[in-house]
Amino acid sequence: MMKHGRVKAAVLILLLLLASCSSDELSQLFEKVAALNISRGGYTLGKAITDSQRGIARKHPVEAANPWTFKFKDGDLYVVADKSTGRVVVLYEQYEGVGLNKVQELVGALSLEYGDPTVMAHDKIVYWAFGPEGKLTREEYEEAKKAGAKLPILATVKLKSSIRILGRGPAERGSVYYIVSSEPVLKLIDSKWKGASR
Numbered sequence: 001m002m003k004h005g006r007v008k009a010a011v012l013i014l015l016l017l018l019a020s021c022s023s024d025e026l027s028q029l030f031e032k033v034a035a036l037n038i039s040r041g042g043y044t045l046g047k048a049i050t051d052s053q054r055g056i057a058r059k060h061p062v063e064a065a066n067p068w069t070f071k072f073k074d075g076d077l078y079v080v081a082d083k084s085t086g087r088v089v090v091l092y093e094q095y096e097g098v099g100l101n102k103v104q105e106l107v108g109a110l111s112l113e114y115g116d117p118t119v120m121a122h123d124k125i126v127y128w129a130f131g132p133e134g135k136l137t138r139e140e141y142e143e144a145k146k147a148g149a150k151l152p153i154l155a156t157v158k159l160k161s162s163i164r165i166l167g168r169g170p171a172e173r174g175s176v177y178y179i180v181s182s183e184p185v186l187k188l189i190d191s192k193w194k195g196a197s198r
Helices: 001-036 051-059 100-114 136-146 183-196
Strands: 067-074 078-081 088-099 120-122 123-129 155-159 173-181
Touching: 001 183, 051 155, 067 123, 088 183, 100 123, 100 155, 100 173, 136 155, 173 183
Parallel strands: none
Antiparallel strands: 067 078, 078 088, 088 173, 120 123, 123 155, 155 173
């Protein structure tokens, strides 16, 4: 009986150690992402939300896909944050039934905020990629692609439109969204969730 109790205690200690290791890894990753200072609507990816922003979160909650996070809406901006730290995990806006003007307005606003895009593809996707040192230029991205090298991407801002961004048809309507996120952070939160539900 005593032996069984010791085994249970050892397993519990091991689980607590694993949880603290992954939370240390997550907090270090959050620090690196926050240092990039990728902001939108007063929120910064990787940084904790403020008390007044928590007030907005309480007033305008949205159901979150992952139980380790909470989600809310501030105007047109959706914010997903880590439950235990309040740090921002994802920022996004999405619009349906909009015209070319709205799409170009969003591309313009994001370009003002983040500079020239790292990638523009199929005239419908615009992409800003950030490594540990900051935004990656188109040249850096193209060189790495040619060399078959893997770039250390910490965070991205991705805009996708169903309308051609450089189109001429003002009557055409479609959908557009952009998302600000860090894939390494999302993967770590996801693995934390999957690990806990085993």
